[in-house]
Amino acid sequence: MTGAIPELPAKDLLTLIPEYAGLVRDTTLLNPEPGDPGVRESSLGGPVLWPADEPWPYCAEEDHWTFGSDWRNRTEIVPGAVPMTPILQLFARDVPGLKFPEGKDLLQLVWCALIHEQDEGLVVPKLYWRNEAEVVAGGLLTEIPAVGEGEYDPDNMPVPSTLSPATAEDYPRWRDLPKDIWDTWEPRLRLPSGGSMWPPDSNVIGTKVGGWPAWTQPADWPDCASGHRMEHLLTITGDIQLGDCGGVYFFHCSQCPDHPWDWRFDCH
Ligand SMILES: [Zn+2]
Numbered sequence: 001m002t003g004a005i006p007e008l009p010a011k012d013l014l015t016l017i018p019e020y021a022g023l024v025r026d027t028t029l030l031n032p033e034p035g036d037p038g039v040r041e042s043s044l045g046g047p048v049l050w051p052a053d054e055p056w057p058y059c060a061e062e063d064h065w066t067f068g069s070d071w072r073n074r075t076e077i078v079p080g081a082v083p084m085t086p087i088l089q090l091f092a093r094d095v096p097g098l099k100f101p102e103g104k105d106l107l108q109l110v111w112c113a114l115i116h117e118q119d120e121g122l123v124v125p126k127l128y129w130r131n132e133a134e135v136v137a138g139g140l141l142t143e144i145p146a147v148g149e150g151e152y153d154p155d156n157m158p159v160p161s162t163l164s165p166a167t168a169e170d171y172p173r174w175r176d177l178p179k180d181i182w183d184t185w186e187p188r189l190r191l192p193s194g195g196s197m198w199p200p201d202s203n204v205i206g207t208k209v210g211g212w213p214a215w216t217q218p219a220d221w222p223d224c225a226s227g228h229r230m231e232h233l234l235t236i237t238g239d240i241q242l243g244d245c246g247g248v249y250f251f252h253c254s255q256c257p258d259h260p261w262d263w264r265f266d267c268h
């Protein structure tokens, strides 16, 4: 049967291509729902537990911009430095599958919600690993600056949401398949007219921790400065509009003690 084109679409990807079974990874879907999360809760776009002695981060990229509130005129506004916006706060207790650096149990993600085309970047993010008890013991920053009119793009602003984490099995997109699996199966799925008819994949779409990125463009895994290929840390997608982009993907290296991180994004 080698070389035959299986009937498509496959009811079950693993039945068609058994090698997928070896690629399964656990992911934690965060399932954000608009709400009123507290500062000691995991949240998307909610208040974050911030140390009193650490200044709130600002973005001072020279060319970040957004449209004004009058969309008929579509006037570009280019503000100066603007406060970053809380995007995600995750406590270790809510995402047991997430590997934290030694002694850390709180992950925070903020970004500048303006548009940054000069970096070919949708947003300019910053990621922090913290220890909850240490932050609380040192006192909290009470005045977290909010962005004002013209200091954010609505597509990049999350609605404050509580999270209901749930684990699921996640599989890679065809863009992330190991070369040997691709080389085995692509010829079998090739169409007489050219190209190949890959079956629908079982990649989990959503804001999630771990698992596989839902690349809509060629896979682009970053390496850390020590040369380790980073792991997929989390994806932010959909729940925020993100313009017409697929997602923002964060990666970290758990082989290095401080878990250096990097990020990628892609657009349709
Ligand atoms: Zn900015």
Ligand SMILES: [Zn+2]
Binding pocket: 224, 225, 226, 227, 228, 253, 254, 255, 256
């Ligand atoms: Zn590393």
